[in-house]
Amino acid sequence: MTTPEERIAELGLELPEVVAPLASYVPAVRTGSLVYTSGQxxxxxxxxxVTGKVGAEVTLEQAQEAARVCAxxxxxxxxxxxxxxxxxxxxxxxxxxxxSAPGFFGQPQVVNGASDLxxxxxxxxxxxxxxAVGVTVLPRDVPVEVELIAELGG
Structure with missing residues (x-):
């Protein structure tokens, strides 16, 4: 059975260095068997x-790729x-x-980029x-931010 790290390599991807926090927080916190990541x-x-609003300066496809990078x-x-x-x-x-630009309603399709990865x-x-939540603006004018909660075993 392949490990997640091996699957990442098979996908032609490489885990990046952890993005330095943009403010007063840490990238991830563990409590018990759960790990919460900060928004990435x-x-x-x-x-x-990419920067801008999805449905205006940013296409759905660009936003999906951005969500994949966030994940x-x-x-x-x-x-x-x-x-x-x-x-x-x-x-x-x-x-x-x-x-999201006014009138853009494809937030679930954007976040599929993260979910699929x-x-x-x-x-x-x-x-x-x-x-999948539509918002007016995100830090540094990015189109997507993703956070997750993971459970650990043993």
């Missing part, structure tokens, strides 16, 4: 991959907190925030409850 934005090497950053924060991703027994919940990496354990 679509940064690659310290810079946003990869959340996985990196999770791994930094727990050491090995094979310790994750379940992705419990994902919350995605989508900076979590399924690819964690398999059945990556299936999760989820919220």
């Amino acid at each position: 934005v679509p940064f690659v090497k310290g810079e946003p991959i 990869l950053n959340a996985i990196a924060a999770l791994r930094a907190e727990v050491g090995e991703l094979s310790r994750v027994t379940r992705i419990v919940k994902v919350v995605g925030f989508v900076a 979590l399924g690819e990496v964690f398999g059945e354990a990556g299936r999760h409850a989820r919220s």
Whole structure:
């Protein structure tokens, strides 16, 4: 059985360095068997991959890719907190925030970018409850922010 780290490599991806917090918080917190990540934005090497509102400056496809990057950053924060991703027994919940232009109603489709990656990496354990919320603006004018809750075994 392949590990989540091996699946990430098979997807041609690499876990990035954990994004430095933009304010007064930590990237992840463990309490008991749960790990909560802070909201992760679509940064690659310290810079946003896209900015603007979905449905205006940002297309649905660009936003889905941004959500995927957010999820990869959340996985990196999770791994930094727990050491090995094979310790994750379940992705419990994902919350995605989508900076939306007026009249854009595709928030669930945007956050699918994150959900799909979590399924690819964690398999059945990556299936999760989820919220996809439209908002006016996000930090650094990014179009998407994603946070997650993961459960650890043994």
